[in-house]
C-alpha cells in the first residue's frame with residue numbers, strides 16, 4: 001500500500017476520512033494484525049500503526065515519505081511512531097522520508113515479526129495465537145510518550161537538521177514540530193498534526209513537490225521526433241556490460257552496474273590505473289554490501305587490460321578522457337572488436353554524439369549515457385540520442401538507467417545536451433556579476449539561500465575549474481591565439497568574462513589544488529573559506545579594466561543567474577531537444593541540486609509568472625545588450641503573448657518545423 005492517491009490531493013477528496021478509520025480499528029475489541037507485503041508507505045504505514053500487531057514479509061519496505069511531497073504524515077503517523085520507536089528514530093524516518101527494510105523495522109520495533117512466508121497466512125496464524133490477549137497495551141495512541149531526559153536537545157538538533165536539509169522547504173520543519181507535539185496527550189498532538197497539515201496541504205511547495213513526483217515518472221514515457229517511443233520500442237536484455245576507462249566516472253558506473261546485478265568487464269589500458277581502480281571499486285562495493293546488508297556477488301566484476309573480453313558484452317559504456325579524437329578512435333576500435341549487435345554508449349558530458357556515432361560501423365546502436373558525478377549516487381541519467389540512434393538503442397539505455405536506480409531522461413544531441421547547456425548562461429552571469437562588483441561568496445550565498453544545494457562558485461571548485469577551461473579552449477574563447485589585453489572582455493563579438501581562465505592560469509583549479517574561487521584546507525579539501533587573494537585579484541582586475549564596482553543585491557543575483565538559465569531552457573524547448581518542460585525540471589532537480597520544493601527551473605518560471613520573467617530579462621537585456629543569453633527566447637515571448645498558459649500546454653505553442661533534429 002503506497003499510501004494516499006497523490007493525484008487526489010489536487011482534487012476534491014471522496015471516501016471515508018483516514019484518521020477516524022484508523023482510530024476505529026485501533027479502538028476495536030478484536031485484534032487486528034497488519035500483514036505487510038511489498039510496501040507500507042505513508043497512509044499505508046499509518047494504517048498499520050493503528051493495527052494491534054504488524055507482521056512483515058522479509059522483502060517488505062516501510063516508510064513515511066510524505067515529507068518528499070511537501071506534507072507530514074497526518075493520519076496519526078507523527079503521534080504513533082514516536083510512541084512506538086522513540087523520538088530520535090521517529091524523527092529520522094519522518095524528516096528524511098526514508099524507507100526501512102523489514103529487518104530494520106523489526107530492530108526498530110515497528111513490526112512484531114518478519115517472515116519469509118506469505119505475510120497474510122502468518123498474520124492469520126498469529127491472530128489466532130493472540131485472540132485471547134488483552135488489547136489495552138496494543139493501542140499506540142494510549143501509550144505515554146517515550147520522552148528521554150534530553151528530548152529538548154534532540155528536538156533542537158532535529159530542527160537544525162531539518163532547516164539544513166530543507167534549504168527553504170517547509171515540510172521537514174513541520175515534521176519536527178508535529179513530532180514534538182507527540183510529547184503532549186494524544187488528542188492534543190493530533191490537533192497539532194492536523195493544524196500543520198492544513199498549512200502544508202494547499203501550499204505551493206507541496207504542489208511543486210507533487211509535480212516533481214509525477215515528472216520523475218513521466219520522463220520514463222519518452223518519445224523521439226520520429227514517433228518511436230517507450231511503448232512501441234523494446235529494450236534489449238543486458239546480460240553483460242563493459243566499462244572502458246576507469247577514472248572517477250568509470251569507477252562509479254561500474255559500481256552501479258554491479259549493484260544492479262549485471263556482470264561487468266572493467267577495462268583500462270594502463271596496469272597502474274587498473275589496479276588503482278580495482279582497489280577503489282572493490283572498497284565501494286564492500287561498503288555497499290555492508291550498508292545494504294545484502295549478499296552481492298563481488299565476482300560479477302572482471303578487471304582487465306585485454307580487449308578480447310569485449311566480444312562477450314551486450315553493451316559498452318566508454319568513460320575515457322573527454323577528448324573527441326580519443327573517443328572516436330576508441331569507437332572505431334570497438335566496431336571491430338565487439339559483436340556487431342553490441343550497443344556502444346558514451347559517457348560524455350558535452351561532446352558531439354553524432355560525430356562519435358559516425359566513427360563506428362553501427363551509428364544506429366550509439367547513444368550517449370551522461371552520468372553525473374558521483375555516478376553511483378546521483379539519480380539522474382541523460383540518455384542522448386542522435387538523428388540515427390535506433391529506438392531499440394534508446395529503449396535499452398533508458399531501461400538500463402532504470403535498472404541502475406536512475407531516472408533516465410531522453411534528450412536529443414546538442415552542445416551540452418540539456419543540463420550543461422542551460423548551465424552555461426548561469427555560470428556566465430555569475431562571472432559578469434564578479435566583474436561588476438560581487439564576490440564569489442555573495443553570489444553563492446544568494447543562490448544557496450534560494451535553495452540550490454551549492455552556489456555556482458562552490459560547485460565549480462568541486463567539479464574542477466579545468467573542466468570548463470578545456471571546453472572554452474575547445475570553443476576558441478580562450479587559449480593561445482585568442483586576442484588578449486583590452487579585448488579580453490569581448491570574444492566572438494559578445495561580452496566574455498575571462499576571470500575563470502585567469503584563475504586557472506594561476507594553477508587554481510578548485511578543491512583538488514586546495515584553491516579556486518575559495519581557499520581550502522589543502523589539496524582535496526572540502527571546507528570553502530573566502531579567499532583574500534581572490535578579493536584582491538578581483539579588485540585589481542576591475543581597476544585594470546576600468547570597471548566601477550557597484551553593490552549588487554540578492555535579487556539581481558537570482559534574476560540574472562536563474563532567469564538566464566530558464567531562458568536557455570525555453571530555447572532547449574524551441575529546439576525540441578526534449579519533448580516536454582518536465583524533462584528540464586527533472587534534470588535540474590536530480591542532477592544539479594535545484595530545490596525540489598520549487599518544482600525545477602521551468603515550473604518555477606511558471607510560478608514566478610512568465611510575464612515577470614520576460615520583463616526582467618528585457619530589463620537586463622537593455623542594460624547589457626552585449627549578452628545574448630539575456631535576450632528573451634521567442635517561445636517565452638510567445639507564451640506571454642498567449643496569456644501564459646500552464647506548463648503542460650507550453651509545447652502546443654512551438655511552431656511546427658522549428659525542430660533542429
Ligand SMILES: CCCCCCCC/C=C\C=C\CC(=O)SCCNC(=O)CCNC(=O)[C@H](O)C(C)(C)COP(=O)(O)OP(=O)(O)OC[C@H]1O[C@@H](n2cnc3c(N)ncnc32)[C@H](O)[C@@H]1OP(=O)(O)O
Pocket residue numbers: 002003004005006007018019039041042043044065066069073074075197198201214217218
Ligand atoms: C486540509 C487538510 C487535509 C488533510 C488530508 C489528510 C489526509 C491524511 C490521510 C492520509 C494521508 C496520507 C499521506 C500519504 O499517504 S502521501 C503518499 C505517500 N506515499 C508515497 O509517497 C509513495 C509514492 N510512491 C512510490 O514511492 C513508488 O511509486 C513506489 C510505491 C515505491 C513504487 O515504485 P515503482 O515500482 O518504481 O513504481 P512507480 O514509482 O513508477 O509507480 C508506478 C505507478 O504508480 C503511481 N503511484 C505510485 N504511488 C502513488 C501514489 N501514492 N499516488 C498516486 N500514484 C502513485 C506512479 O505515479 C506510477 O504511475 P504512472 O506510471 O502512471 O506514472
